[in-house]
Amino acid sequence: METVPTTPVNPFDTAVRSTDVADIAAHLRVSATRLARVLRSQGDTGLSPSQISALTSIERHGPLTLGALADHERVAPPSVTKVVGKLEELGLVQRRGDLADRRVARVTVTPAGAALLAEVRQRKDVWLATRLGSLDEDQRTRLAAALDVLDALTGQDPA
Amino acid sequence: METVPTTPVNPFDTAVRSTDVADIAAHLRVSATRLARVLRSQGDTGLSPSQISALTSIERHGPLTLGALADHERVAPPSVTKVVGKLEELGLVQRRGDLADRRVARVTVTPAGAALLAEVRQRKDVWLATRLGSLDEDQRTRLAAALDVLDALTGQDPA
DNA sequence: TATTGTTATACTCTATAACTATA
DNA sequence: TATAGTTATAGAGTATAACAATA
Numbered sequence: 012m013e014t015v016p017t018t019p020v021n022p023f024d025t026a027v028r029s030t031d032v033a034d035i036a037a038h039l040r041v042s043a044t045r046l047a048r049v050l051r052s053q054g055d056t057g058l059s060p061s062q063i064s065a066l067t068s069i070e071r072h073g074p075l076t077l078g079a080l081a082d083h084e085r086v087a088p089p090s091v092t093k094v095v096g097k098l099e100e101l102g103l104v105q106r107r108g109d110l111a112d113r114r115v116a117r118v119t120v121t122p123a124g125a126a127l128l129a130e131v132r133q134r135k136d137v138w139l140a141t142r143l144g145s146l147d148e149d150q151r152t153r154l155a156a157a158l159d160v161l162d163a164l165t166g167q168d169p170a
Numbered sequence: 171m172e173t174v175p176t177t178p179v180n181p182f183d184t185a186v187r188s189t190d191v192a193d194i195a196a197h198l199r200v201s202a203t204r205l206a207r208v209l210r211s212q213g214d215t216g217l218s219p220s221q222i223s224a225l226t227s228i229e230r231h232g233p234l235t236l237g238a239l240a241d242h243e244r245v246a247p248p249s250v251t252k253v254v255g256k257l258e259e260l261g262l263v264q265r266r267g268d269l270a271d272r273r274v275a276r277v278t279v280t281p282a283g284a285a286l287l288a289e290v291r292q293r294k295d296v297w298l299a300t301r302l303g304s305l306d307e308d309q310r311t312r313l314a315a316a317l318d319v320l321d322a323l324t325g326q327d328p329a
Numbered sequence: 330t331a332t333t334g335t336t337a338t339a340c341t342c343t344a345t346a347a348c349t350a351t352a
Numbered sequence: 353t354a355t356a357g358t359t360a361t362a363g364a365g366t367a368t369a370a371c372a373a374t375a
Contacts, residue, residue: 030307030314036298039313040209040291042320047206049324050199061365077334090366092335114333114374132199139195142323148189150319154198155189157316160309161201164301165208220342237356249343251358273351273356 043161053138054131061086063131065094066124069104074117076109103127202320212297213290220245222290224253225283228263233276235268262286 081091098104103124109115240250257263262283268274
C-alpha cells in the first residue's frame with residue numbers, strides 16, 4: 012500500500028524525485044499546464060480560439076459536414092455556420108455541397124489553411140527546439156525517454 | 171552537428187526514441203498540448219476562463235490592486251472591474267479599500283475561493299494519479315525522471 | 330415528418346472612451 | 353494634472369428558438 016503524504020509536497024523539490032503517484036501527479040499537473048500555456052503563447056495567429064480550433068479539426072478529420080464539425084467542437088450549429096463562414100472568407104477552408112444530399116455542406120482546408128497551421132506548429136517547434144538546445148544531453152535523454160509515457164497517459168497507442 | 175531530417179518524423183513512432191531536438195520538440199508539442207487539454211477538461215468549475223484565471227492570479231500573487239491584476243491578466247481595467255465584481259458576488263474574493271490611498275482597491279481570495287481552486291486541482295490530480303496507477307513501474311520512473319526537464323524548459327529553477 | 334443548415338435574437342465577455350474620486 | 357477605478361457603449365462569440373430547404 013502506498014503512503015499518503017500528510018503534508019503537501021513541493022512539486023519543485025526535484026531532489027526528492029519521488030515515484031509516488033500522488034507526487035508525480037501534482038508535479039506533472041503544474042509542469043504540463045505551464046508548458047502548454049507557454050506553447051500556446053507562441054502560436055498566435057490572429058484567429059480567435061474557436062476559429063483556430065475549428066480549422067484544426069477540419070484539417071485532422073478531413074471533409075466534414077457542418078453538423079459533424081459542431082459535434083467535434085462541442086458547439087451549437089449556428090456557431091459553426093459563423094466560424095466556417097469566417098474561415099471561408101479568409102480563404103482558409105473551402106465549402107462544397109454534397110451532390111447526393113443537397114442539404115449537406117462539407118468543408119476542407121485549403122492550401123492556405125494548411126500552410127497557416129503548419130506555420131503555427133513550426134513556430135512552436137522552433138521555440139521548443141531552442142529551449143531543448145540549451146539543456147544538457149542527459150536532460151534531453153530523460154525527456155525523450157518519457158515522451159511515450161505522456162502519450163500513454165492520454166490513452167495514445169505506443170508506436 | 172546534428173542532422174536535420176529531410177522527411178517529417180511521426181511523433182508517435184516511439185520505437186525510434188530519437189534524441190534529435192527537432193524530433194523531441196515535435197513530439198513534445200503534441201503530447202504536452204494534448205495532456206493539458208485533457209487536464210483542462212477535468213477542471214470544470216462553472217466559472218468562465220477569465221474568472222478562473224483571475225482567481226488563480228489573485229491567489230498566487232496575494233493582495234493585488236485591480237490595476238496590477240489587469241497587468242497580470244493582460245486585460246483592460248474595465249474587464250477587471252467586471253470579473254472581480256462577479257467573483258466577489260460569488261464570495262470567492264474579497265475587496266478592500268486601501269487606507270492610505272483611497273483610490274486603490276485590493277483583492278484577496280476568500281476561504282471559499284481557495285477551496286474552489288484546491289478542489290479543481292485535486293480533481294485533476296485524482297485523474298492523473300488514476301492514469302499513473304495504470305502504468306507500469308518503469309513508465310512511472312521514466313516520467314518522474316523527466317519532470318524537472320519540463321520545468322527547465324519553461325525556465326523554472328530546479329529544486 | 331425528420332434532418333441539415335441558416336437566420337433572428339439575446340446574453341456574456343472584453344475593448345475603447347468618457348467620467349468620478351482621489352492624489 | 354495625473355492616477356485608480358467605474359460607467360457607457362460597441363463588437364466579438366456563442367446559445368436557443370424559429371425558419372427554409374431537402375430528404
